[in-house]
Amino acid sequence: MKAISLVINGRPVDADVEPRMHLADFLREHQNLTATHIGCEHGVCGACTVLIDGAPARSCITFAVAADRAEVTTLEAFDADPVMTVVREAFSEHHGLQCGFCTPGMLMMARDVLIRLPDADEKRIRLELSGNLCRCTGYVGIIRAIRSAQNAIRNDGSVPRLLDRGLGPVGAHPPAAERAGSERPLANSNVQAQSTEAAIGDDIDLVDWGAVERDGVALHQSFSVPFARSDIWRFFSDLGQVVRCMPGARLTKPEQNQRAEGEVNVRLGPIAAAFRGTLQVERDDASFRGQVKGAGRDAKSPTSARAIIAYQVRDETDRSARVDVSIRFILAGALSQFSRAGLIKDAADHLTKQFAANLEKRLSGHADDSVEEMEALDMRAVAQAAIGRRVRLLIDKILGR
Numbered sequence: 001m002k003a004i005s006l007v008i009n010g011r012p013v014d015a016d017v018e019p020r021m022h023l024a025d026f027l028r029e030h031q032n033l034t035a036t037h038i039g040c041e042h043g044v045c046g047a048c049t050v051l052i053d054g055a056p057a058r059s060c061i062t063f064a065v066a067a068d069r070a071e072v073t074t075l076e077a078f079d080a081d082p083v084m085t086v087v088r089e090a091f092s093e094h095h096g097l098q099c100g101f102c103t104p105g106m107l108m109m110a111r112d113v114l115i116r117l118p119d120a121d122e123k124r125i126r127l128e129l130s131g132n133l134c135r136c137t138g139y140v141g142i143i144r145a146i147r148s149a150q151n152a153i154r155n156d157g158s159v160p161r162l163l164d165r166g167l168g169p170v171g172a173h174p175p176a177a178e179r180a181g182s183e184r185p186l187a188n189s190n191v192q193a194q195s196t197e198a199a200i201g202d203d204i205d206l207v208d209w210g211a212v213e214r215d216g217v218a219l220h221q222s223f224s225v226p227f228a229r230s231d232i233w234r235f236f237s238d239l240g241q242v243v244r245c246m247p248g249a250r251l252t253k254p255e256q257n258q259r260a261e262g263e264v265n266v267r268l269g270p271i272a273a274a275f276r277g278t279l280q281v282e283r284d285d286a287s288f289r290g291q292v293k294g295a296g297r298d299a300k301s302p303t304s305a306r307a308i309i310a311y312q313v314r315d316e317t318d319r320s321a322r323v324d325v326s327i328r329f330i331l332a333g334a335l336s337q338f339s340r341a342g343l344i345k346d347a348a349d350h351l352t353k354q355f356a357a358n359l360e361k362r363l364s365g366h367a368d369d370s371v372e373e374m375e376a377l378d379m380r381a382v383a384q385a386a387i388g389r390r391v392r393l394l395i396d397k398i399l400g401r
Contacts, residue, residue, distance in 0.1 A: 001016040001017065001018060002016065002017060002018075002019050002065050003015070003016050004016075004017055004064060004065055004067070004068040005068065005069060006067050006068060006069060006070050006071070006072055007070075007071045007072065008027070008031060008033070008072045008073075008074070009033075009072070009073055009074060009076060009077035010077065013031070015030065015064075017030075017064045017065060019063070019065055020063060021063065021064045021065075022041075022059065022060055022061065022062065022063060022064065023050070023059040023060075023062040023063065023064045023066070023067050023072070024036055024038050024048045024059035024060040024062075025038075025064075026064040027050070027059060027072070027074060033074045033076055035074055035075035035076050035104050036048055036050055036059055036074050036075065036104060037101055037102075037104050037105065038060055039060075039101065039102070039133075040060070041060045041061075042060070042061065043058040043060060043061040044131075044133070045102065045105075045132070045133040046058070046102065046105040046106075046109065046131050046132030046133060047101060047102050047104065047105045047132075047133075048060040048105060049104070049105035049108045049109060049132065050072055050073060050074050050075075050108065051071075051072065051073035051074075051108065051112075052067060052070050052071070052072055053070050053071055054071070054073075055112075056108060056109055056112050075104045075107060075108060078107075078111070081111075082156075083111050083114055083115060083149075083153065084107065084111050086114075086149045086152045086153055086156070087107055087110050087111055087114065087145070087146070087149050088107065089152075090145040090146070090148040090149040090152065091103070091106075091107070091110075091141075091142070091145045093145070093148065094141045094142075094144040094145040094148055095137070095141040096137060096141040096142040096144070096145035097136075097137065097141075097142075098136035098137055099135075099136050102132060102133060102134045102135075102136075105132050106129070106132050106134065106142060109128065109129055109131075109132050110129075110142075110145070110146050110149070112128075113125055113128045113129070113146065114146070114149055114150060114153060118150065118153065118154075119150075120150075122143060122147065125143060125146055125147070126139070126143065127300065129142070129143075130272070204259075204277075204278040204279075204280055204293065204295050207293075207295045207306055209293060209306075209308065211306075211330065212306050212307070212308050212328050212329065212330055213308065213328060215330065216306070216307075216308070216328035216329050216330045217328065217329055217330070218326070218327070218328050219326070219327040219328075219329075219348045220324075220325070220326050220327075221324075221325045221327075221348055221349075221352040222322055222323065222324045222325070223322070223323055223352055223353075223355075223356040224316060224320055224321070224322050224323075224356075225320065225321055225322075225323065225356060225359060225360055225363065226319060226320045226360065227319070227320065227321065227360075227363050228318065228319060228320075228321065229288060229313050229314065229315050229321040231363060232313050232321050232323065232359075232363070233285070233288050233313050235359070235362070235363060236283075236290060236311075236313070237283065239251065239254075239255045239260055239279070239281060240254060240255070241362060243262060244358070244362070245355050245358035245359045245362060246264075246351070246355055246358075247351065247354050247355075247358075248264055248265040248266055249262060249263070249264045249265075250262060250263055252276070255279075255281060258280060258281045258282065259278065259279065259280055259281070260278070260279045260281065261276070261277070261278055261279065262276070262277070262279055262294070262296075263275065263276045272300065273298045273300060273303065274298060274299045274300060275296045275297065275298050275299075275303075275305050276296050276297065276299055277294055277295050277296015277297065277305070278294070278295060278296065279292055279293070279294045280292070280293040280294075287312070288312055288313040288314070289310070289311070289312045290310070290311050290312075291308065291309065291310045291311070292308075292309045292311075293306075293307070293308050293309075294306070294307045294309070295307075303331060303332065304331070304332050305329065305330070305331050305332075306329065306330045307327060307328065307329035307330075308327070308328045308329070309325065309326070309327050310325070310326045310327075311323060311324065311325045311326070312324045323356075325352070327348070
């Protein structure tokens with residue numbers, strides 16, 4: 001068990017929880033806040049959406065211990081909220097719900113859109129709601145409801161003051177002085193805010209790389225390539241060639257003075273992300289070691305990313321070599337829940353296999369250089385492979401194999 005202290009709907013809460021208990025289960029089973037619905041339990045459908053430090057987050061893939069010292073807001077907190085009142089009435093008037101299972105998450109996201117993007121057009125509203133799935137309405141009534149709420153808010157002189165409220169990224173805790181009733185101080189809140197800003201800014205030198213080394217999610221991968229170590233290392237000296245082997249990645253500005261700019265596109269069902277940022281490259285020819293530091297942000301959501309990729313090429317035989325890769329990364333913002341260990345490990349395995357196959361093709365001269373940009377990495381293949389593997393393991397266990 002692990003002790004946590006957080007604020008839920010303005011009320012300080014101290015509890016002992018299992019390290020792997022999801023925040024959604026904690027809210028429903030331990031706090032009796034059942035407006036938070038659990039649907040897919042994979043962070044895809046959005047029914048479990050709550051606010052963490054003012055920003056929407058998936059509570060089904062957020063561990064309760066990860067919300068330690070955070071401020072969590074569920075749908076129950078908005079009974080008397082002026083914006084939510086307008087949204088609820090609009091959903092009812094425009095038939096924005098049928099079975100109602102997705103509705104709590106839809107209401108949370110609709111309110112967020114109206115506060116953060118009060119002038120959003122229909123296209124932008126649909127984009128913002130792309131992570132919330134509904135099987136009943138066809139989304140038409142939902143979109144009409146939000147557009148109707150926009151008009152109502154513009155015509156209501158008592159609501160606009162709420163539209164100026166700033167929303168910070170998930171994990172950017174407010175100062176301890178703002179946490180009335182909470183006796184537990186928030187550690188390093190200013191450092192967190194500064195490092196997040198640096199991660200999404202243009203100056204990679206301002207990023208707190210020590211935090212990435214210390215707190216980042218760690219992954220280790222190795223693969224063999226049937227080419228001599230010197231050939232592989234020579235290939236790695238060309239960053240553009242290496243990036244072409246990575247699904248969904250491309251350079252937007254070539255390497256110059258050990259710096260480059262790039263983009264990584266990822267798609268998981270209706271959720272799409274395009275991380276754009278700066279790369280810093282270091283190589284040691286004597287030891288066949290290299291390191292790439294990258295920092296950037298998603299163009300479609302308030303999510304920033306920082307990563308350190310270290311690699312080494314080792315001899316296996318005269319005609320083959322092994323590449324060892326170590327990665328540490330931090331996601332902060334709306335998509336940070338997808339850094340959950342199981343999904344990321346499956347994604348790393350999938351990427352490693354694709355990268356190794358593409359690397360071998362390019363070294364052998366069989367790659368298609370006419371394709372300048374690769375399509376976004378579709379994480380559905382990762383999920384399907386993971387599900388298939390788990391089903392096979394379950395069958396083997398049942399059959400005693």
